[in-house]
Amino acid sequence: MAIDVGTKAPEIELKNQHGELVKLSDFRGEKNVVLLFYPFAFTGVCTGELCALRDELPAFVNDDVQLLAVSNDSPFSLRVFSEQEGLSYPLLSDFWPHGEASRAYGVFDEEKGCAVRATFIIDKEGVVRWTVVNAIPDARDLNDYVKALGEL
Template structure:
């Protein structure tokens, strides 16, 4: 069961595609966070979603908002994926312990061994304000994120 709105966001500490450690708490008091879980790099729907975010990046990475995209891929795979698709925002690796962050947010599919499409908008106090969880084949609507961010 995915974490619901008005819940304190669980802390996560993961490596990005450059091997740097990124913590959710790094943004507390500074920025709202769009925390986006996706199944795997290099897959069709995921690539489409992440490239759509790339194309609208000023709405998701600015003085007020930070986008963090999390998958169960290794940091090495994420680096190649980011370079190939021109993704400038942090791609975080929930590779080991496998799925730990995805499980903390209730979006890890034990059968498939990967995260489902869960998005959590977290305010500057670290509280989840908005969530959406879609099945593996279903892309999310970026306009819904923008509305939720604007409402903060």
């Protein structure tokens, strides 16, 4: 079960596609965070969602907001994926310990071995203010993120 709105966001420390450690707490007091979990790189719906975010990037990476996309892929796969698709925002690897961050947010599908499609908007104080959790095949609507960010 995904964590609830109003919950303090669990800390995560994951490597990005360049092997750099990124912590959720790095943004506390500075930026709201759009924390997006997706099943796997190089798959149809995931690629579509992440490229849509790329195309609307100023709404999700700016002085007030940071986008962090998390999957259970290795950092090496994420680097190739980001280069292939032109994704300049952080792609974080929840590869090892496998699914640890996804489990902390209650969005790891044990049967499939990956995260479901879930997004958490976390305010500058580190509190979850909005969530959406979709089944693996169901894409999310970016307009919902924009609306939720506007209400912070």
